[in-house]
Amino acid sequence: MTLTLEKSEKLLKRNELLIPGGLASLNRRADPCISFASGQGGRIKDYDGNEYIDYHFGFAPYILGHNDRDVNDAVKRSLESGLSNFGSGTTEEEGELAALFLKCLPAADKVQFLNTGSEATAQAIRVARAATGKSHIIKIQGSYNGHHNMVATNLITSAEALGGSQMKGDEYPKVPITAGTPLEELNLIHVVDYNDLEAVEVVVRRHSIAALLMEPVLQNIGVIKPEAGYLEGLRKLADEYGFLLIFDEVKTGFRAGLGGYQGVSGICPDLSTFGKAIANGYPISALAGRHEYMDLVISEDPAKRVLSAGTYNCHPVPVTAAIACLRKLMDPKLDVYGHLERLGARLQAGQEKLFQAHGIQAVISRQGSASCVYFAEKAPRNWWELLHSHDFDFDTIYRKTLIQNGVYHFPVATKQGSICCAHTEADIDESLEATDKTLGMLKK
Ligand SMILES: Cc1ncc(COP(=O)(O)O)c(C=O)c1O
Numbered sequence: 001m002t003l004t005l006e007k008s009e010k011l012l013k014r015n016e017l018l019i020p021g022g023l024a025s026l027n028r029r030a031d032p033c034i035s036f037a038s039g040q041g042g043r044i045k046d047y048d049g050n051e052y053i054d055y056h057f058g059f060a061p062y063i064l065g066h067n068d069r070d071v072n073d074a075v076k077r078s079l080e081s082g083l084s085n086f087g088s089g090t091t092e093e094e095g096e097l098a099a100l101f102l103k104c105l106p107a108a109d110k111v112q113f114l115n116t117g118s119e120a121t122a123q124a125i126r127v128a129r130a131a132t133g134k135s136h137i138i139k140i141q142g143s144y145n146g147h148h149n150m151v152a153t154n155l156i157t158s159a160e161a162l163g164g165s166q167m168k169g170d171e172y173p174k175v176p177i178t179a180g181t182p183l184e185e186l187n188l189i190h191v192v193d194y195n196d197l198e199a200v201e202v203v204v205r206r207h208s209i210a211a212l213l214m215e216p217v218l219q220n221i222g223v224i225k226p227e228a229g230y231l232e233g234l235r236k237l238a239d240e241y242g243f244l245l246i247f248d249e250v251k252t253g254f255r256a257g258l259g260g261y262q263g264v265s266g267i268c269p270d271l272s273t274f275g276k277a278i279a280n281g282y283p284i285s286a287l288a289g290r291h292e293y294m295d296l297v298i299s300e301d302p303a304k305r306v307l308s309a310g311t312y313n314c315h316p317v318p319v320t321a322a323i324a325c326l327r328k329l330m331d332p333k334l335d336v337y338g339h340l341e342r343l344g345a346r347l348q349a350g351q352e353k354l355f356q357a358h359g360i361q362a363v364i365s366r367q368g369s370a371s372c373v374y375f376a377e378k379a380p381r382n383w384w385e386l387l388h389s390h391d392f393d394f395d396t397i398y399r400k401t402l403i404q405n406g407v408y409h410f411p412v413a414t415k416q417g418s419i420c421c422a423h424t425e426a427d428i429d430e431s432l433e434a435t436d437k438t439l440g441m442l443k444k
Pocket of ligand 1: 059220250275
């Protein structure tokens with residue numbers, strides 16, 4: 001069977017004449033470049049009428065599923081209530097959202113809402129620099145923390161660009177993922193391997209480090225988890241050397257659990273950033289943390305005062321969506337995280353059985369509802385191991401064939417798959433049947 005994607009292709013061609021690359025975020029461009037016309041719960045339909053069980057979810061925000069009725073109803077009510085983005089004074093809703101949000105995050109005293117994950121990580125870095133009076137930042141190889149200059153380096157980096165060898169106990173060369181970053185800014189970033197405590201200590205001794213900004217679980221190159229003692233070790237180093245530990249929970253926040261990965265691991269960062277699942281796909285993000293850092297936006301000392309500004313911060317539509325979403329995530333009767341864990345375990349067990357039956361070397365790395373299949377002997381500990389063990393070509397063809405069989409994973413190797421709350425056991429079983437068929441097709 002070959003999918004008909006005529007309308008998707010036509011649409012892309014037309015938009016290419018108007019928009020560079022044809023679409024608003026070129027991260028969304030892959031082969032095949034399918035454009036979707038509608039989504040409901042765990043399923044999406046493209047412009048040609050093909051239906052898929054979705055595991056991509058727009059890079060993961062839709063924890064409740066597409067077009068969740070309760071969230072959308074709340075948004076509709078707010079649109080009819082006279083609320084607007086007045087740009088003057090505070091609102092009842094932003095206070096209500098802040099209270100709900102902070103209830104989920106015991107390590108945070110205060111929260112500032114912004115619009116995107118990138119804004120949140122940029123603000124986190126500013127706050128860390130203001131708090132410490134230092135300028136240098138450590139990031140992790142293979143971590144994505146936003147599109148701005150302060151972090152847009154070293155994501156899917158080739159071995160050659162990294163200097164040809166793994167940098168154990170030290171930093172990698174900087175490899176920006178965007179043109180237009182001044183060298184002066186790049187010089188303030190230091191990139192180390194995940195799960196390498198020694199590298200952090202070496203870099204901290206060498207430079208004046210304001211913060212280590214990291215995804216606590218690397219979820220932009222699949223799902224790479226911290227080894228026992230790693231996050232604890234980072235916490236200790238931060239306290240010893242006086243830099244801030246910032247967890248970028250834009251992906252893990254409200255997905256790994258109600259309290260993000262800091263709730264799962266029990267490690268308290270000084271600051272953390274959130275986005276994606278907060279509002280089930282509506283655009284809102286957050287920076288949260290200890291009051292001594294968060295309150296720098298109101299510091300009496302102008303030299304320490306961090307700018308807090310944004311025309312669209314706390315626009316009523318995403319705020320209303322976030323309140324409705326968090327209420328659902330917090331509702332014990334719905335048992336959202338229990339449901340997601342059960343489905344995640346069912347999918348993983350089914351996949352493991354199928355890969356074994358088809359004689360394909362694969363390992364599944366999973367954190368609750370987020371998972372990734374690595375075509376390797378064991379789950380990687382960092383980007384370097386992933387680069388040298390994973391079969392990227394097979395991963396890509398596997399994804400493309402799954403799409404042919406009605407299961408949508410983003411067709412780029414190592415992209416994390418997500419389960420949503422609207423998925424059912426029947427959806428998982430149907431996906432496993434499609435996986436079985438896919439593996440059968442790839443063997444031929
Ligand atoms: C961990 C992480 N941080 C930050 C961002 C940036 O978020 P946004 O795309 O909303 O700017 C992303 C986006 O995928 C992310 O995964």
